[in-house]
Amino acid sequence: MGEFLMPTLGADMTEGKIVTWLVAPGDEVHHGDIVATVDTSKAEIDVEIFEDGVVEELLVGVGEKVPVGTPLARIAAVGAEPAVVVEAAPPAPVTVPETPAAAPPAPPARPAPPPPPTDGHRPRISPLARRVAADLGVDPEEIAGTGPHGSVVRADVERAAGTTPAPAPKPAPSPPAEPDRATAMRDAIGALMSRSKREIPHYHLALDIDLHLTQRWVTRRNEDLPLPQRLTPAGVLLAATARAAAHHSDMNGHHVDGAFHPADGVHLGVAISLRAGGLLTPAIKDADSLSVDELMERLRDVVHRARTGGLRASELAAPTLTVTDLGDRGVDLVHGVIYPPQVALVGFGAVRSRPWADGDALAVRPVVTATLAADHRVSDGHRGALFLREIDRLVQTPEEL
Amino acid sequence: MSDDLRTLIVDALVEVAPEIDPADVRDDEPVQEQFDLDSMDFLAFLEGVAARTGVEIPERAYRDVETIAGCVTYVAAARSA
Known part of the structure; x- marks a missing residue:
């Protein structure tokens, strides 16, 4: 059975x-x-x-x-x-x-x-309709849907609410049966991050990376490309991180039951903030074997689904290493907190024009600060430094990714 | 400013971020900051603009279209060119 x-x-x-x-x-x-x-x-x-x-x-x-x-x-x-x-x-x-x-x-x-x-x-029911149904005290199961494939949409709920005698009127100040999504999400993130801080002996490293070659390459490529195929420097950073992780098994895997289990593939978790608050970290599977273009396409798809629904359970279960990119939010440096049972987290800040020593001359270059939070039970700063340096090395030849 | 064009462009914005009330959109403020859009959302917004107006905005013009007003001006100019 x-x-x-x-x-x-x-x-x-x-x-x-x-x-x-x-x-x-x-x-x-x-x-x-x-x-x-x-x-x-x-x-x-x-x-x-x-x-x-x-x-x-x-x-x-x-x-x-x-x-x-x-x-x-x-x-x-x-x-x-x-x-x-x-x-x-x-x-x-x-x-x-x-x-x-x-x-x-x-x-x-x-x-x-x-x-x-x-x-x-x-019958399927739209998330909005389900919320409205809950607010109006209507059982969605008893509503005839008129949406696509007979799904229940908001109008159906409102129609049902209008014709159905309301169930026992709710006392106005009745406490909600369950905390709302925002509270529940905060609690879930808080519990996991508390566990991380409690159990994982973090160490933190940072490396400034010159992105002028990456940026030049991305700009030149994008000139000829329609919008849906354009790359961002963030896509190159993700690809480089995935490739580097494939060679640094002590950054890529899970620490479970007192032992580290390196992962077979690099399933790159990407932290995606939700505008309503909170975040999700679905995985891009086998990210190390994807081209930059493929990775970018998967990234756009997964960001879209994180925000509109349709993420799959297998995507949320899978990450072996997580990347958080806060560059869009304009900060320079991320001090990461590892997602247990993973053992490392890579953070990127904003790509910014900064003074940069090029040999004995001073130049202005687009620079990003890459950070690594890693687990001392699995690796040391030396290993972590090699990993960050490999990411740096890989983004200097983006055309080879 | 073309009101029809503005409506199309605001539509594209609302498609990316459905929580936006079109009545709240301020035309002269960069949309990414105004509505907490990341670069991925901004690309999706430009794709929506292209689908609705037929004008593909090249990467070198991103600066020109960071506000709704700038976007309307750019698209109008590209159409009459």
Whole structure:
């Protein structure tokens, strides 16, 4: 009997609430299909399945919040084959110690929710409509959707609210049942960063990098390119960091259960600030094997999805090294805090024109300060310095990245 | 200033940052600072402008289009050129 488990949702997300099931019992599923959306303290996330099979039973209903590792559905092999074990995510090296993920006492299997009334797929609901529904006290499950593919949109909710007698009037000052997203996100980030500061003996290094060759190369390339293909110096810095990390295994991996496990590939986490507050750090998988153009395209895609929805659980679980680029915010230097269980964080400040000694002459160059926060349990300043110097070396020949 | 063009350009901005109320947009203040957009958002904004107006803004002109007013002027000039 295969079980589809609540996947790891990133180091600071220990539980998730099922928002939508996109499959129903009897549906065939294939490797890579998105089968559910899950709400965490930080974002709504698409959850994929990584095996083929047939959904036998949904074990957790919409609206239920369960810890990472909880069985969500039973999956049988296609046809009459014996059921297979299904993993919720590729064997993720990330484990979250606080979470009883290792051996969750399986909660008593709850009866699956009744099959949805439509074509086997639950109606989708837009995030806005869900919020409005919550505000108006309307159950989204009972609303007929008129949006794309029968999804429930705001107008449907408002229509339903107008015609449905309001449930028991809520006492005005009733405390919210759950903290709002902003508070929950702050709490989650705070908890993870506290753990980082408590457990990880950080050391910090900084290196000023002359970017005039990078900038000249980027400018020349962009002249001939349409907007969607233009590069930014940040893309070159990311690519160089990924390449350097591939050669510095003590910067790229996870410290779990008292031991360091270097990662097989470089899955570069990128810190993306959300305008409403907070941040997400999805991973660009195998970033060291991508060209600068490919990396830039993936970066734009992941930034877009971090802000509008549609990040996948596998992306949030995967980072092996995180980069934070605060250059757009105009600061010069980032003193990074490592995301456990990772062991290093690279920070970039603003690219700024600064006086620069070139041999015995003084020049003005575009310069960025790269910083490294790394874990003394795994490496020393000497190793960290070599890593930063390699990033510097790589950005001097951007055309080779 | 062309009001139609301004509407198209503000539309492109709101597409990138849906939380913006078009009524709040100040035309002479750089949009990145006004609305906390990063360089990735700014590129997406310029893509939206190109899609709506047919004018691709080259990288060397980024300085000229950092405000809504500058963007309207640039696009109008490029169209009549």
